[in-house]
Amino acid sequence: MxxxxxxxxxxxxxxxxxxxxxxxxxxxxxxxxxxxxxxxxxxxxxxxxxxxxxxxxxxxxxxxxxxxxxxxxxxxxxxxxxxxxxxxxxxxxxxxxxxxxxxxxxxxxxxxxxxxxxxxxxxxxxxxxxxxxxxxxxxxxxxxxxxxxxxxxxxxxxxxxxxxxxxxxxxxxxxxxxxxxxxxxxxxxxxxxxxxxxxxxxxxxxxxxxxxxxxxxxxxxxxxxxxxxxxxxxxxxxxxxLHQAAEQTVAERTDRRGSGALRLQELDLFGLDGKTLNSIRTDEPFRLRMKIDGEASAEDRAALRVQLNFYDQNERFTGSLDSGQDFPLPPEEGPFSVQMELPCCPLYAGSYWATARLLLDGRPADRVESALRFDVETGKDAWTHRKSGMRHSVQWKSVKE
Amino acid sequence: MKTEPSAHIVIDANDRSSSFSWQKIRPYADLLRSFVLRDWKVRFGQTRLGFLWMILQPLITASLLTLVFGLLVQRGNAPIPYPLFVLSGWMGWTFFSSASLQSVQLIPQYQAMMRKVYFPKAILPLSKLIGLLPEFCIALLMTLIYGAVSGSLSIRALSVPLFFPLLLFFVFGTVAWFSALGGGYRDIQQLAPYTFQMLFFLSPVAYPFGLLGQYLPEWGKVLLYLNPMAGCIDLFRYLLFDGFELHSRVLWSAAVALVLAVSGAHKFAREERKWTEGL
Known part of the structure; x- marks a missing residue:
């Protein structure tokens, strides 16, 4: 040819x-x-x-x-x-x-x-x-x-x-x-x-x-x-x-999308003891905390919905955490944080990226790609978590900072 | 297998050619046919009587209008039976009004498809025009048969095909206008039914303009004929039957029809560009 x-x-x-x-x-x-x-x-x-x-x-x-x-x-x-x-x-x-x-x-x-x-x-x-x-x-x-x-x-x-x-x-x-x-x-x-x-x-x-x-x-x-x-x-x-996400903290990131009425400032992983984690084990409970700031009024905040999407190192979508609409009301003024607690990690061992999305009344307020990078290590009873379609009970709450 | 010579496609930001061009439409002739067939299948495919409805609809409407208006309109020395009078007016009217009313919905209806795949949007209004032609032809045929049976058919009826393009131009113009506006402004969907209700009474479908004319000054009569439907109906009645007169005011109708067709095509092309730029 x-x-x-x-x-x-x-x-x-x-x-x-x-x-x-x-x-x-x-x-x-x-x-x-x-x-x-x-x-x-x-x-x-x-x-x-x-x-x-x-x-x-x-x-x-x-x-x-x-x-x-x-x-x-x-x-x-x-x-x-x-x-x-x-x-x-x-x-x-x-x-x-x-x-x-x-x-x-x-x-x-x-x-x-x-x-x-x-x-x-x-x-x-x-x-x-x-x-x-x-x-x-x-x-x-x-x-x-x-x-x-x-x-x-x-x-x-x-x-x-x-x-x-x-x-x-x-x-x-x-x-x-x-x-x-x-x-x-x-x-x-x-x-x-x-x-x-x-x-x-x-x-x-x-x-x-x-x-x-x-x-x-x-x-x-x-x-x-x-x-x-x-x-x-x-x-x-x-x-x-990898470079882009490792270089800057979440607060420094400017490649955001959304109205900007709320902004994600921090996204971190913690153990139940309150220590910051870089990797989580499949058999251990952990917490995710997002610090959020922004000028959205208390009324608007009541319609907040938080979503985290997880991608593996091949950029493949692997799962998501979604607060849904009936999310407990975030406190009125000033910065606040959203916490979720999971009894165990539902992902395979490997490296992951999380993309965070904040929605107000269904409209995107903020979106940060690859806001968090973390590793997952296989725990001793890893196999039991591998059921497909398994839903984990996640506790969501919001606190004033 | 024989392969067609591969056509070069150039996508240029400065290309402003109209979409009503043979070059753009020709490769999509089969899609045009599919749209027309799809409309028919969806409309008639799930009815028990199917395509028989195309014959029943004019019959039902003519009977209804005869029942309602027949009593109001004085027969006197009418040259043709009143049902025939109604049928001959209604065939053009329904072609015009259904095509225009349906085209208001066209762009919203096909928007999902427009978001995903290219096709020359001009085939949408054309598909409405073509899709409703058989119904018009059937109604025309029924008018001819009825006219022949009742002995009112004129020799001039042979020249009907010559004047047919006038009606086509007019309907094409309104279809292009309504689909162009319906795509940008959803208000038109609300407005259109009333417009057509009003136009129905301002067209000589169920009564001859002569009835109205006696109360109107000359400029009022001209105003009536700025509605091209009036001219079309008068023209077709004059051609089909003996005993009708044709006034030169019909030329106003023809002029408006031509202006509508040209400006409609232009407006549609401009709106089309706006829709596609935003996708």
């Missing part, structure tokens, strides 16, 4: 109007022009990719990866710059788009196919393959509203995977379906690139990127940080992630 470029990106940038500026009300807008404040999601991207190559896109949450895919799939328009593509583009962004619950599986295959740019003949030619891949033969003529969610997802992915597009866009699609089907998808993706298709893949799983991608693009805060062979980019990216 000639080494033609499948993708050429020049000076690509994207600004979004600031959220909440645009009013849905007709008359308001008639008399007042909407303000044109905007924030820059992407800026100055320049890269190209040869035909038949697979490009992995990495970057922390909010760095602009999804925006980039949206521009590629033409869901949204760029504000600056240009992209040249050598063929049809098909997104696997979110499978099942355009499935109509009242139509049969067969009708939906045709509808979805045409949505992704295939004509009726092309779909007809591939119908058997698609159906075989999805494994829903018997239900093909039933409305998809009667499908299980697994069947639904399998059928949707099957349509997308049998597309004839020259350039495929994939976003986290590997997290779909059961393990066996995931393997099948992974293999299909590999086949796609073997068959000369150009693939763009956004994933949080560095191991998958290393396995599947020839090249990788790392974007940070909307800017192109690095473009090159996957191994090099992955190493640099991993180093950056």
């Amino acid at each position: 000639a080494n033609r470029n499948a993708i050429e990106v020049k000076g690509l940038g994207k600004d979004y109007p600031k959220a909440g500026r645009r009013s849905d009300f007709f008359f308001k807008e008639l008399f007042r022009r909407p303000e044109t404040e905007s924030f820059t999601a992407l800026d100055g991207l320049d890269f190209s990719l040869e035909e038949g190559k697979t490009l992995g896109i990495v970057g922390s949450n909010g760095s602009g990866k999804s925006t980039l895919l949206k521009i590629f799939s033409r869901v949204t328009l760029p504000s600056r710059g240009q992209i040249r593509l050598s063929g049809r583009v098909a997104p696997l962004l979110e499978v099942g788009t355009g499935f109509h619950p009242d139509l049969s599986g067969r009708d939906n295959v045709f509808l979805n196919g045409s949505l992704l740019g295939m004509n009726r003949r092309e779909v007809q030619d591939r119908l058997d393959e698609i159906v075989a891949f999805s494994g829903v033969e018997e239900f093909l003529d039933q409305p998809v509203k009667n499908y299980s969610s697994g069947m639904y997802v399998r059928l949707a992915f099957a349509v997308a995977a049998h597309l004839r597009a020259e350039i495929m866009l994939v976003d986290e699609v590997l997290a779909v379906g059961d393990l066996a089907f995931q393997q099948k998808c992974l293999k299909k993706m590999d086949d796609l690139s073997q068959s000369g298709r150009t693939v763009l893949l956004v994933s949080h799983q560095l191991e998958n990127l290393l396995k599947l991608c020839d090249q990788a693009l790392w974007i940070e805060k909307g800017r192109q940080q690095m473009m090159g062979p996957t191994e090099e980019v992955a190493t640099a990216y991993r180093r950056h992630m």
Whole structure:
């Protein structure tokens, strides 16, 4: 195959109007022009990719990866710059788009196919393959509203995977379906690139990127940080992630997202004896404490919800702690702390990162990525904690500092 | 297997071409067809009578309007039976009003899809236009049959296809306007039903304008014909049946229809850009 470029990106940038500026009300807008404040999601991207190559896109949450895919799939328009593509583009962004619950599986295959740019003949030619891949033969003529969610997802992915597009866009699609089907998808993706298709893949799983991608693009805060062979980019990216979180205390961090009405100041692990911990054992109880400050009024604070998401060293989501809505009221004014006590640690041994989120009345007030790094060591009765889906009773409370 | 020549796609920030272009729509002709078929299947697929409803609806409406208005409108020396009069007005009216009313919901309805995958948004209003055509044709056919049976059909009826584009232009214009506005301002959803209720009484569907005309000065009559539906209905009645006259005021209707079509396409393209930029 000639080494033609499948993708050429020049000076690509994207600004979004600031959220909440645009009013849905007709008359308001008639008399007042909407303000044109905007924030820059992407800026100055320049890269190209040869035909038949697979490009992995990495970057922390909010760095602009999804925006980039949206521009590629033409869901949204760029504000600056240009992209040249050598063929049809098909997104696997979110499978099942355009499935109509009242139509049969067969009708939906045709509808979805045409949505992704295939004509009726092309779909007809591939119908058997698609159906075989999805494994829903018997239900093909039933409305998809009667499908299980697994069947639904399998059928949707099957349509997308049998597309004839020259350039495929994939976003986290590997997290779909059961393990066996995931393997099948992974293999299909590999086949796609073997068959000369150009693939763009956004994933949080560095191991998958290393396995599947020839090249990788790392974007940070909307800017192109690095473009090159996957191994090099992955190493640099991993180093950056560790570095960034280790370098600063939580209070010093500025890479936050949210309204800022409340701010996380500290996030630490303690034993029951009150000593700070760097690692926890799977068989020992421990406490997590978050110090929070901010100008949110007492009324607003009453609607506080705290979430902690845990990721392993491969950036894989492993679990979360969520205070829910009926959280005990945080005290009125001034800084306060939120404590949770767990009887044991429900994670495997290894290193973990926690991302903290503070929500007020469901709207994000603060979010700190990788706010806490800690290790988990195997305790003596570790096995008993490994039941999947096991829920641990967590005691939440809030105290005035 | 034969592969199509791979088309080059250029995504450019400065591209401001309209989405009502053949180049953009052609690759998505199959999607357009899917949208139309999907609308039909969802509308009629789960009914017992299915597509028979397309025939029943004009019958029911014509009977209802005859019952209600037939008593009010003086027959006198009417050139055609009143049910036929209603049916011939209603076929165009319902094409216009259902297409426009449904298109108010179009963008909100397809927003989830627009967030995930590209397609030329212009096919949404077009799908409404095409999707409602068969119903119009069936109603037209029924009018023709009824007209032939009652002996009021004119030889001019042969030229109906020539004037058909006028109606299409007009409906296209309102569909484009309503879908463009419905996407940006949800207020339109609330406003639209009343607009159409009012327009119904301002169109000569159930009564001839002659009834109203005797109370109106000339400029008032012109005002009535600024509603293109009025011109369309008058034109079709004149073409279909003997005994109707056509006034030059109908030209006002035609002009408004053309302006609506051109400005609608323009407005839709501008709004489309706003929606997609924010996604």
